[in-house]
Amino acid sequence: MDLPETMTAVGVDQPGGPEALRTVERPVPRPGPDELLVKVAAAGVNRPDVLQRRGFYPPPPGAPDIPGLEIAGTVVDAGRGASHWIGQPVCALVAGGGYAQYCVAPVGTCLTVPEALAMEEAAALPETLFTVWVNLFERGFATEGEWVLVHGGTSGIGTMAITLGRLFGLKVIVTCGTEEKCRRAKEIGAAATINYREQDFEVEVDRLTGGRGVSVVLDMVGGDYLPRNLRCLGEEGRHVSIATQGGPRAELNIVDVMRYRLTLTGSTLRPRSIAFKSAVADELKRNVWSFVESGQLRPVMDQCFPLAEAAAAHARMEAGDHVGKIVLLP
Template sequence: MKPVPATMTAIGFDTPGGPDVLRPEILPVPTPGSGQVLVRVACAGVNRPDVIQRQGFYPPPPGASPVPGLEIAGQVVATGAGVTSPFLGQIVCALVAGGGYAEYCLAEAALCLPVPEGLPLDQAAALPETLFTVWHNVFERGWATEGERVLVHGGTSGIGTMAILLGKLFGLEVLVTCGGPEKCAAALALGAAHAIDYKASDFVAEVARITGGLGVHLVLDMVAGDYVARNLKCLTDDGRHVTIAVQGGVRAEINMAEVMRRRITLTGSTLRPRSNEFKGLLADEIHQTVWPLVIDGQLRPVMDVAFPLHEAAAAHARMEAGTHVGKIVLTVA
């Protein structure tokens, strides 16, 4: 392995703003603490929370790097105290609380997953954030089980495409909403059972038509706001509503008598601020349950465009434009 330098290039910003505030900077290479590893980053995933952080609305949790980036893939080049497995030299991907847009990044050893032979590192870097998020919120918080119907908003986003892929692998009937016929076609090609163009039709009426009035068992919601009341109309009795983002606003007005009468469960989560202990348990479950599907090639992320690290601003502009299908990544090495 190459020696680890004292400094590295990372992407930062001085004040919140548009994509153009992102710029390369020179920072010290971090030193791994107890339970941590240092990864020489080959690729880093770009996610909506990175955009929200850059806009000034999603600060990193205490102790996390202020550098954006929540998922990486690369080679472990140093380990901290208490890391007993033979991590040094391994190629891994990892969920991180920040710091991914850089040549080197700290990761909790417990949140690293081994990159199987044959999986390109850009695809490896595109897995952790959406895989952890969808698995936890659809299967753990949402209790999705084989044969159930799930409605996913933003069907061609990174989260949406992962929900389609996992749903297909685990026996769910996935309905998605997308903006336009081309995105609907892309979602159907990935394995969505039905794709609803929310710009051309009312998704509530379409869900009722598609399901014969039965509704869906689970809604994975990234919009919130006035979508919540509409989502509830799509649910069966005993249905579950899981919110993971609030792109449509943080407030919703709903009929709580309907929630009681139909025994609807309302929940939601954010993954980034959860404890390392929690995320480690989630990583263990994913490693045992889902990672075999990655190893044998059944699960691969849907890839959009890769940008060099120094073009992070262009990557953010593409995400904000909403034209992407699947994951945007940065290539570092």
């Protein structure tokens, strides 16, 4: 098909607040070998996009400077070895470039969108699905019947952890900042909720688990939450860090780590290789995608914004009032 030479995208003039986001004209990218050009129908908004806008999370080498780590749309062009994808509806994890009318995606990180899933829902899946799968199940080794503590229960990550946990037989406890968010988390499928503004989550975890503690903590706070999280873990417990919204430094009692044989781990997804992300996509196809196709796994949606209103989407995310995923519609 004939493609335009330029497209509308969202760029960052200078690091700053949501107002730093501007619509810009950029050349339409061209796919290389084993890459697809996707006409973007929807793009997910994630916390790393906010950090990039503020100047704290630069794109990895070779990635576009346009924000956006997940997209959904139709393949309109393909590089060598991938032409059979043209015309297919896909969602994809990308290293950047999602806030645009067109985006290049590696073949390996693309997943076919089933007919029952709207494009805005499909765009809200990859970043949180890849992140939760890698960190909760691969690094955290969560298995059926275990108690899991997840902070930020109504965030995109939190709601995905609840949903996946329910499908795989986990008992997910989440922390939230209001009673309304606790109620929503329960509706989504959390086994228990803790209002961290009114309750001590250490005390509540101890009560809920009968003093045994949880098997896994999935933490996006860091800072002074780390020692508190470790006190929530039972024997052989695993602590998985995926962000440091509360700060990158913490003190811990190494004796407790030794005594209870705890494991501390964590990861970041964006800088990982295409080969790694493609391997994760293959695991999701084998283990999870049937739940998407059957309608059992859908993202929790908050609000959709036009691409030109990306600043408003970021403002909503930073305000912390959202439940689930925020999505841009080019």
